[in-house]
Amino acid sequence: MEYGKERVVALVDMDCFYVQVEQRLNPALRNTSCVVAQYKTWKGGGIIAVSYEARAHGVTRNMWVADAKKLCPDLQVARVRESHGKADLTHYRDASVEVIEVMSRFAVIERASIDEAYMDLTSAVQQRLKNMSEEQINPGLLKTTYIQGYPQTELDPSSSENSVLDKEELRSKGLQQWLESLPTPSSAEQNCAELQLTMGALIVEEMRAAVEKQTGFRCSAGISHNKVLAKLACGLNKPNRQTVLPLESVTELFSSLPIGKIRNLGGKMGASIMETLKVENMGDLTRFSQPELVQHFGEKTG
DNA sequence: AGCCCGTGTGGA
DNA sequence: TCCACACGG
Numbered sequence: 001m002e003y004g005k006e007r008v009v010a011l012v013d014m015d016c017f018y019v020q021v022e023q024r025l026n027p028a029l030r031n032t033s034c035v036v037a038q039y040k041t042w043k044g045g046g047i048i049a050v051s052y053e054a055r056a057h058g059v060t061r062n063m064w065v066a067d068a069k070k071l072c073p074d075l076q077v078a079r080v081r082e083s084h085g086k087a088d089l090t091h092y093r094d095a096s097v098e099v100i101e102v103m104s105r106f107a108v109i110e111r112a113s114i115d116e117a118y119m120d121l122t123s124a125v126q127q128r129l130k131n132m133s134e135e136q137i138n139p140g141l142l143k144t145t146y147i148q149g150y151p152q153t154e155l156d157p158s159s160s161e162n163s164v165l166d167k168e169e170l171r172s173k174g175l176q177q178w179l180e181s182l183p184t185p186s187s188a189e190q191n192c193a194e195l196q197l198t199m200g201a202l203i204v205e206e207m208r209a210a211v212e213k214q215t216g217f218r219c220s221a222g223i224s225h226n227k228v229l230a231k232l233a234c235g236l237n238k239p240n241r242q243t244v245l246p247l248e249s250v251t252e253l254f255s256s257l258p259i260g261k262i263r264n265l266g267g268k269m270g271a272s273i274m275e276t277l278k279v280e281n282m283g284d285l286t287r288f289s290q291p292e293l294v295q296h297f298g299e300k301t302g
Numbered sequence: 303a304g305c306c307c308g309t310g311t312g313g314a
Numbered sequence: 315t316c317c318a319c320a321c322g323g
Contacts, residue, residue, distance in 0.1 A: 042303050267321055
């Protein structure tokens with residue numbers, strides 16, 4: 001197997017998880033602009049989770065409720081339970097366990113936080129490929145899947161029709177183009193990395209559907225070859241969607257990706273990289289060798 | 303008045 | 315091995 005393509009790794013991230021937990025409990029909050037906030041006294045409390053409807057009004061995490069209401073006057077506010085003057089998150093932890101239990105039926109889960117989990121799907125994928133007949137994968141089984149970098153827009157002056165496609169049309173067109181480029185899942189082709197990612201996406205589609213059916217909670221996911229890329233992919237099409245990030249699409253994605261967008265590089269570490277190496281984008285980093293990076297930033301980080 | 307918490311890293 | 319700090323949520 002080619003270097004960097006050995007594993008299939010997924011990251012599943014619950015969409016505005018605390019909000020969903022409160023919405024399940026109180027149906028009046030569903031499909032509305034709402035937030036979860038803690039500590040009522042100062043400016044109405046601090047916001048720790050925001051529904052996507054409220055985000056459309058510019059409401060963000062870490063905002064005061066009083067400020068958020070200026071942006072979104074009909075904002076609904078759910079409150080974090082307080083025990084003895086302390087915010088009590090056990091409610092959300094219990095909901096998290098519900099989700100993890102469902103996901104564990106599909107793969108070994110590595111819990112990364114209360115609302116996200118990584119999983120190595122390599123062996124599950126190989127199992128599924130073995131048992132598959134030689135037909136092309138049905139796009140209908142990947143209804144919420146985006147393939148990053150697809151459709152590849154060939155510069156065709158005769159058809160400027162791409163500009164009128166909405167997001168869903170683009171998604172399905174890209175998926176279709178991707179599936180056509182794959183070998184049929186037969187015999188010798190089972191170690192094709194792109195085919196493996198696609199099978200990973202199929203498993204994650206099933207997992208996410210099971211999570212929603214069992215718990216009522218929706219999530220997004222990224223499928224790629226390692227944890228950093230899976231995390232990055234997950235953020236590309238939220239909420240309630242999943243994204244495959246093939247290695248071939250990484251170069252273009254990185255070319256304009258600010259370093260701070262990569263997990264663990266959002267703070268001082270990322271700033272020091274940009275400062276030390278005089279770079280802005282992830283693409284610029286490929287100019288440096290691994291020993292150079294290790295020298296600057298330490299064994300693990302480099 | 304940004305808190306609180308889990309996790310990971312690297313230096314002492 | 316422990317501790318301080320950084321990061322994300």
